Amino acid sequence: MKHKLRQHIEEITPLTDSEFDYILSHFTPKKLRKHQFLVQEGDLVKNDYFVLSGLLKAYYINPDDGKEHILQLAWEDWWITDYQAYFNGTSSTLNIDCVEEVQVLCLSLHNRDKICAELHKMEHFFRRKSNSGYVALQRRILSLLTNTAKERYEQLLSDYPTLFQRVPKTLIASFLGVSRETLSRLSQ
Template structure:
């Protein structure tokens, strides 16, 4: 829970007493490599704060093609957010690539935290704003960036993943072939 406290304090100063109450709204879950936290059609009960491990957030289209939206690692948040906030069934998957641990937060507890602690409402607003900005930049890069630019941005955002996950997944995330990634990676 110390990682969560530090993470929150980077945005919203909270004291120890406040954190003692805040942490009661989270549950801890250990996750094995290959385990799915979420599959298409599931009820989306949580958003997750990554304590450890590496996770892949993706969807599969009608032709069974997989599209990776995000890799999540320590101190990142993840969920199928459209389904989480709208309380609809999942359209995405979350798979654990490297064994780890996450904190689970329900929408109801998120709302309670935001209502009870203005500091948490501010924290969640800043996190959502930053996530939205990152999403728009990723879309812009996918639409108009060169493979080299996409690779450089990936290396900046995920410097430790290059050695930890298969190159096939990195290529998929970047929207390039495995061969193109090999040329960029040299």
């Protein structure tokens, strides 16, 4: 059975066994418990994380009202970090914690730059992943600006039906930008 990271990379570019072994040597595995922080606001963010198993949420807490705003949910075969802090070497403005028990592969910016410089296909891989991330982010922002709560709910349900079995309704509500009560009405 192929390694999950290799399968993920090979969705974009093929790898030889030696290339994959070399790439994997630049990652560090990490296991976390449910409710454990991967990144906390104020931390220096040294890694991008590839999710092998489990589910995480990246969120911002509004200091004025204490409200949690979920920016991203990430599960198997997804990447997650505070990208602003990761690429700029600054403190995190986000919290990332485990909704479930999690296993990730950690990739430092130094190691990412190294494998991209040494293997053109990895530079290509990360460029393609970044491009799809930008497109998804733009779609999410436009959806929040233009779609009704019901339309956002139906789109999320259509795109990720299994998410609703894995995530408490309070997190779905926060991700959609609605109250728990509104989510209950939408799901009827």
